[in-house]
Amino acid sequence: MPCDNHRRLEIAVQPVPKQDPKERVKNWDEAFLGYALETAVIEAERCIQCPTAPCQEACPVENDIPGSFALLEKGDVIGAANVFRETSTLPEMCGRLCPQESLCEGACVVGFAIRTADMGRQPPVSIGKLESFVTDYQRRTEGLPMPELAPPSGKKVAVVGSGPASLAVAEELIKKGHACTVFEAWPEPGGVLLYGIPNFKMRKEILDEKLAFLQGLGIEFVCNTRIGTDVSIDDLFRQGHHAVFIGTGAGVGGQMRIPGEELGEVYQATEFLVRGNLEPQQLPDEMRQPLPVGKHVLVVGGGDTSMDCVRTAIRLGAESVTCMYRRTEHEQKGREEERRHALEEGVQFQYLTVPTRFTGQNGRVTAAECIRMRLGEADDSGRRRPEPVPDSEFTVPADTVVLAIGYSADDLLEETTPGLHTDKRSHLIRVKEDYSTSRRGMFAGGDNVNGADLVVTALADGRRAAEAIHSYLQGL
């Protein structure tokens, strides 16, 4: 190993300052406070600049991570930010939201490098936190950099939905000279970036600035408009759009189908999160009432969405917050970092347990009847299947219940768009390699193609679909 690498491997990991749990439960600010310039530069020096860059390969948008950090360690923060912006339209969000441990940081050679006994094993370079640091720094000091815009092509594209996939499509297409109108069902654009992800994971100003920037580029946003109900996709073509991108996500919350699910104060995760985290004017009329969070909040489900719900419940002032999951921590799919945050903030975990019925008084939930589970044989996903333990029933008090047991796509566009091929069971839209659907001029990407996934995979789809839409428009 060259001696420069030895030197780099000896640099201690630079921890990112965080709000103390006791303090952060009293506010909605991000838990991580972010790097300072000096510590960010030292952390970037830990990158050993591997020529094969496995971190880049593991990144769905193939960010040139070593290239960026080579500039950062010389103090060129803006240059480092621009490297991320070459391949990603939302780097400050990905830096905060990606599960880096299973993407770039999971592949980082520094995290695998063999150490002498006294050094022990070091964590990988903090790629995500550095990505947010450099891009935040750039936004704060210079604003988002203006791209070069091609002259108007005379072509118009309708983008349905306004999550990360759609924002990426619209940004890439407007740069190529095509007019873009984004249609969104919620009152404001952003998809799950606004209507889902809480402020303590990503402050909303970052999204607001991005949306203002996109509007400044000429992208038009039309909200409170559900395509398929108010206007059909065929209407969009009749209105003169030359192509349509469908980025409607997977927003239908899973149901348990157990007695008592219809009781008052039993919420779907999205409703609980948006009413807990957003201002009433950002919500549809029927969701503008204050959220009456109870003393004992029970969140069912063990993924990242349930961590968002339990941490929201804590900040809303619940006395006790329990996360109930039918398997063990070992099988949990979400980020370990999020579980740690929840534990630090006082959330209790009930593993190997499921509710079998919610009971209530005067139409409102008051308790959950539960049963203990044990793990049996592995199922199709390779995880051991939970099975009920006979005679292990018990009841817990619960005056607010939140169901966070997964999301799927809805069937509205499948029902209202003749010739659009979907998987009839999952309602996911079938696309070819270039993201084109069975209908000419219609493209799709993000969670409505992949199933509930990640911001970065939706973003990657959006960028690639934009290339395909551009080629299609040029060929018209």
Ligand SMILES: Cc1cc2nc3c(=O)[nH]c(=O)nc-3n(C[C@H](O)[C@H](O)[C@H](O)COP(=O)(O)OP(=O)(O)OC[C@H]3O[C@@H](n4cnc5c(N)ncnc54)[C@H](O)[C@@H]3O)c2cc1C
């Ligand atoms: C609570 C929560 C937390 C999450 N946290 C993370 C995280 O920390 N990190 C991470 O990487 N991923 C996270 N995810 C997943 C991630 O947010 C999604 O994978 C990503 O947003 C998908 O992007 P998208 O563009 O495909 O769709 P979405 O972001 O879902 O956006 C789709 C938009 O389309 C709109 N729409 C739907 N149908 C219509 C219609 N017919 N007409 C008009 N508009 C329509 C919807 O209202 C929505 O705004 C989280 C998801 C949830 C629900």
